Amino acid sequence: MSLAGSEPLAISPHLHREITTARIMWGVTACLLPAGLWGVWQFGPRALLVVLVALLAALAGELLVGLLRSRPTVRDGSAFLTGLLVGYLLPPGVPLYVPAAASLFGILVVKGSFGGLGNNWMNPAIAGTVFAFFSWSAARRGWIAPLAWSPPAGASWAEPLAFVKSAALTSGAHGPIELLASAGYPVSRFSQALGGWLHGALGLGIDAHYLDLLFGCVPGSIGEVSPLLLGAGSVYLFRTGIITWHVPASLGGTFLVLVAVFGGLPYGAGFFAGNPVFHLLSGSLALSALYMACDPATSPMTAKGKLIFGAGVGALGALLRLCGSAPDGLPLAIILMNIATPLINGLTGPGRFGGGSGRPRA
């Protein structure tokens, strides 16, 4: 369904704006591109291949749905965005059937079977990736050492979150960064130099692992690793009003507070000993909070609903990241809250026009 189409959507009056579904989708895609290019540069041609397979499968699926329903929708850009996000959520070394299956599941089952864009109630990219994640254990591995690490690390290192999770209790360290440092987790030369300069010139003692996480010089999923570029891309989305502050703010706030309070428990460090900065910069937090949780089709419509939704994702994300068996709980938290979105919409929706009572919905 394209807002640019000629068919009216609801009873007038309508405010006409030059913003269309296609323009929003391609705008979001453009904002995501820097982070993806960074991932491809860091992880090599294999990462590009994974993203391309995900994109092609998503477009093929959308084309198939369009042909079956004689309602072509490929050009609105939503399938391209879904495919891109599937590629971004996967590690670069996965077998190529994983991105293909994830994209096809997302487009055909999660979106197409409900009638296409706007009718799907679960984020197709995340659901497709989660489907692949639970179907093949190969989809959970396949990290490639980033180009920025020099000399190239001999042993294959897991992404920081997975590494930290598997070794939290046995290490004796008091937090994730200390654990990375004590385990000899590699650092890029650039971050080492920058950390040294910050220490010498400004007196700031910042562990180089933080800088690596910020810039994206760590193994991880292709499009997740660089919170800096993802954040920079989202500036355009905020400025054009494609996304509002509600979901990212309540999601990030809830998540960081909970991680700060409970994050020390897996290390036996007690309450209020968590490391929110590490969790802010690692895994898919930036991609989840700024892009995937703000999907207009699967998140609530009102400001109040968005705040509740964001807080729910943040709380479930913190729970799953600290206690769950998957390294990063945020994508799972988003699709769990997608389930509750119709309920939130029903509870926070505006009253009927002319209806006097405070009852939101008949």
Next chain:
Amino acid sequence: MSYVGIILTLVFVNNVVLSQLLGLCPLVSASRRVESAAILGFAVTFVSSLAALATWAVERLVLLPLDIGYFRIVAFVLTTVGLVRLLDFLVLRTSSSLRASLQVYLPLLVPNCAVLGITLIAERSGYGALESFVAGAAAGAGFLVSILLLASIREKLESEWVPRPLRGLPIALISAGLIALAFLAFDKALVKNLIG
């Protein structure tokens, strides 16, 4: 296992619908509206907690002393159905409004495979009387949660957009499957890490 562990496991991890695939028929037939889903969900919770307790008693007082464990399923079916008839007779004769809202569900939908499954699971786990009761209530609450979520989604689905072959039952089952996919996030390791 502690009571908190039983509750978390049966509501989220081994959800009677989403993980054990029991009670799918009442799930799809009563989830068109949130109100009917809530009524059925609460009725199932109420009955399953009592049924788990009653079948625990049947197991201890009849099946074990007589050593006729092979009659378990028959005995549990009879106990559950008898319990529902008893409730129908006792509680609902006294309240006409409650009876009106439950009239359709109680005889037809409440004695379902979910309730029977819950009693069998409680028996197999070797729970005591109170544990069986809590397990029955928790499993019923798991049914309530899943049917409420599915009903809220089905109410909001704009069915005219759903492809014709998938309207109605198929899209309800696909929706339930996607809910189950997301609920895979809750696993045994999570409960273990959470409550030790």
